[in-house]
Amino acid sequence: AQKITQTQPGMFVQEKEAVTLDCTYDTSDPSYGLFWYKQPSSGEMIFLIYQGSYDQQNATEGRYSLNFQKARKSANLVISASQLGDSAMYFCAMSPIYSSASKIIFGSGTRLSIRP
Amino acid sequence: DGGITQSPKYLFRKEGQNVTLSCEQNLNHDAMYWYRQDPGQGLRLIYYSQIVNDFQKGDIAEGYSVSREKKESFPLTVTSAQKNPTAFYLCASSLGGSLAKNIQYFGAGTRLSVL
Numbered sequence: 287a288q289k290i291t292q293t294q295p296g297m298f299v300q301e302k303e304a305v306t307l308d309c310t311y312d313t314s315d316p317s318y319g320l321f322w323y324k325q326p327s328s329g330e331m332i333f334l335i336y337q338g339s340y341d342q343q344n345a346t347e348g349r350y351s352l353n354f355q356k357a358r359k360s361a362n363l364v365i366s367a368s369q370l371g372d373s374a375m376y377f378c379a380m381s382p383i384y385s386s387a388s389k390i391i392f393g394s395g396t397r398l399s400i401r402p
Numbered sequence: 403d404g405g406i407t408q409s410p411k412y413l414f415r416k417e418g419q420n421v422t423l424s425c426e427q428n429l430n431h432d433a434m435y436w437y438r439q440d441p442g443q444g445l446r447l448i449y450y451s452q453i454v455n456d457f458q459k460g461d462i463a464e465g466y467s468v469s470r471e472k473k474e475s476f477p478l479t480v481t482s483a484q485k486n487p488t489a490f491y492l493c494a495s496s497l498g499g500s501l502a503k504n505i506q507y508f509g510a511g512t513r514l515s516v517l
Binding site: 319321323328329333377381382383389393394395 | 508511513
């Protein structure tokens with residue numbers, strides 16, 4: 287069965303510092319995608335970054351990077367130079383690819399708070 | 403602008419009443435999804451549709467119904483059989499297909515409360 291685990295319910299970080307949000311996963315699918323979403327207090331889920339299990343390099347999108355360690359089944363999100371606007375819930379998610387199934391499994395989330 | 407529109411933003415349901423949440427997308431995506439989010443929780447899949455006129459139950463489909471008559475629209479009906487409907491409902495869409503990355507894009511959500 288597929289499972290996403292986020293072990294940090296909440297984190298506090300000083301503005302301008304880097305922060306790592308942890309995510310581990312379990313799946314029997316040979317090919318899969320890993321995602322991170324941001325959910326501010328308004329509620330909308332904002333897609334941040336994607337990593338394919340077959341990708342050789344870690345994904346990066348601006349200040350976001352994904353530290354993908356396939357052997358350890360981890361896909362941690364790194365936010366560099368944090369900003370006050372980064373305060374939000376962050377969800378890790380996973381989906382099979384190259385498959386007719388397109389369901390995404392979400393973790394329970396980490397609430398990130400940035401201190402000025 | 404391309405995106406996903408959910409309406410209404412807030413909805414109140416009386417006991418025994420069915421209510422319908424709207425979700426429209428102009429991204430030309432094949433797949434659409436409905437999720438429920440309870441306070442402090444992650445997302446749980448209610449229903450999803452990979453093509454027009456076809457949909458599948460997710461993990462918590464009981465008390466809900468959907469239709470997919472048009473590619474752009476995927477309305478969710480919360481029936482009177484759903485005894486605890488108070489939650490935040492999110493609609494999403496993705497390109498779909500076996501070669502797609504399955505990146506899902508979300509609407510702004512509908513907050514449903516029971517009167």
